[in-house]
Amino acid sequence: MGLTSKVVLAVVAAAAVALFAATVWLWPRLARRSAAAVTGRVGLLLATQLTLFASVGLAANNAFLFYGSWADLFGQEQDLGVVTDHTDGEPGPRSMTRIGTQRPDVPGGAVPAAGGRIDKVVISGRRSGIESPAYVYLPPEYFRSGRAGRTFPAVVVLTGYPGTAENLLKGLRYPQTAHERVKAGKAQPMILVMLRPTVAPPRDTECVDIPKGPQTETFFAKDLPEAIAQSYRVGKQARNWGIIGNSTGGYCALKIGLHHPDRYAASAGLSAYYKAAEDPTTGDLFHGNQALRKRADLLWTLENRPPSGGSFLVTTSRQGEGNRDSTMKFIGKVKKPAAVSSIVLDSGGHNFTTWRREIPPALEWLSGRLKAE
Template sequence: MGLTSETTVYVVAAVAAVCVALLVWVWPRLASRGVRHVLGRLAAIGVTQVTIIAAFACWLNSSYQFFGSWGELFGNVDTAPVGVTQAADHTGDGSIGGVTVKGALVQPAGDEQLKRVSGLPTGNPAVNGKVESVKVIGRRTGVVDPAFVYLPPQYFQKAYARQRFPVVVALSGYPGSIFNLAQYLRVSQTAGQLQKSGQMQPTIMVMIRPTIAPPRDTECVNVPGGPQTETFLAKDLPQALKSVYRVGHDASAWGVMGYSSGGTCALQLTMRNPHVYTTAAGLSPDYRIKDDPTTGNLFGSGLGRVNRVNGHDLMWRLKHLPAPQVSVLVADSKHGERGYPQTLAFIKAVKAPMRVASILPESGSHNFPTWVREMPAALKWMNQQLTFPQDVVPRHVPKKGNSTVRAEGTETKKPTAGTRK
């Protein structure tokens, strides 16, 4: 039984119900004052409480997908195949489902979670688009992380067959999952509706979690001697996507967004790696990363610790380092969220050539209903920053001697509407 399956929830709930019934049945027999009977009562209460809590925890995890498997729950995660570091780049057409390419950095994954998401496109992908369930393999880090990839209808249409598409990477909070991004934040559904109505250019949406070493919250930090989260998200992930999908190769075609700690990560990645991501949207973010019980020691010790801590403090970076040439959007509610004053201070601290936009509703909480309200505006704003078409796929034509030559004039950059200024 999978950790997130309904069968597991029902079985654990049934065990809890049986324990409650047994407690009621045996309680009169444990009513004496002897030590043995007192210990029996304590044990019966303890077992019953544990099973009830376990049933509730299984239901909660099944609903929100905090941990996707038993292995993740106990800290055992996949590692990349040995041969991955030798994998060559691919120029595939994105048709991942059902096909496993040895050494590919993006592999098909089970769709158990995907089947539970409502409102996903179905039918002809050239008309409705498609969402794929994959796992991304980090060539440098050895990380294997699940992801959902939304491909717009244009990706499958002949008129766009040689176009590369802009990309928005959507990050979950902690201990969130890609299921939360798809089901509760409704990333692909919202993007699909905006694109269909002409309010957003055709864009590939990649839903992934920054928690690469569950259950530890590594934020977006390269932990000394530990998980290299920043490297995975800033180097491995773009390389893997470029090797399989027709995505833009220039940073102007790449954006990253997220909610809660995922929003923190989006801002961190863009400001620290402007050559990879030029646009970010943080919904209810923090502006510095610090240690807590879920993260452990993120920055190590010794003389380098202070520099590492400061490097992940965005306010410190704005004050002491040159501003990167990026565009960021931040969202926080005036009433109902604790980060509003920090968000105002961040907006005030931004200086050229960096640009900042904001979504500041009068009220809202640190939850999905608030972020869902902010999503359309955030995506439309990001759409205005990213270039499309970013470039075109080189076309090769056959030549005598079984060699190929690139067709003349097939590698161009053609900024149009939505081009980042």
């Protein structure tokens, strides 16, 4: 059974209740000072506390989807196969392969022309050498006969660290929200490419090209758009592409958009920070290269590099978020021809509840800045 299964949670919670009851019932018998009695008391208390903590942990994980599977929880790598495509008699790596589909959790989801479709894919970076699983949401309009020749805008959607792509489907409900915004006439149909920024797990690469390490920025700025455009009806110009993320994913979205306005016209960071983290989860990102470290500092880039194009959306709250001051600094440093917008909530913490309040207007903002061809 999966980590997020309600059955697993129910079994562990029932075990905690049963052990608590057993402790109360058996305590008088274990009140003696013999070694067996002491061992029994310690064992019951330890087992009860372990199951209680496990119950709370599973409930919290089910609510916020920190980990999507047992393998993700324990940091086990899941090796992906290498797909080889043969074109014009010359072998070469394929940029993307679809490994499954699922229906969106929307009305009419069983019929693609009514509810759209979610493809589970593996994206293989030609330049970066990185392979990463992802989910691609195709809106209902993609399957309607009257729009067979139309290309659609695409939005790359990133989780935080160490989140999973499933968080974007279950916890943050991106496909459902996009579907609702289109139905309400507040957004245009867009393709969503959903994945986590941790493309070299378990390492947090902060979406930078690490010297002699994972070339994560290259993967998101070049490989991913190329692979998706080759496989789906997506425009190939910057005006056709946006990127959004929360927390670490928000930093990545703003960073990629700031450094690659020729690839992404609009970038949104929900509860983002503005300087690459450097801690045990990241390892040595820059290998002493101060120029790379400064480049990964978005405030430094805005202050010291010539203004670039693109539009940016940042979010924070007056109470509950720790990024308010840095967000205000980011807003103040954006200069033309770039443009910046913001969402500032009265209160809201660094969590899914806050991001679910920001995603609908953020998708509307992206929709207004991207073009279909």
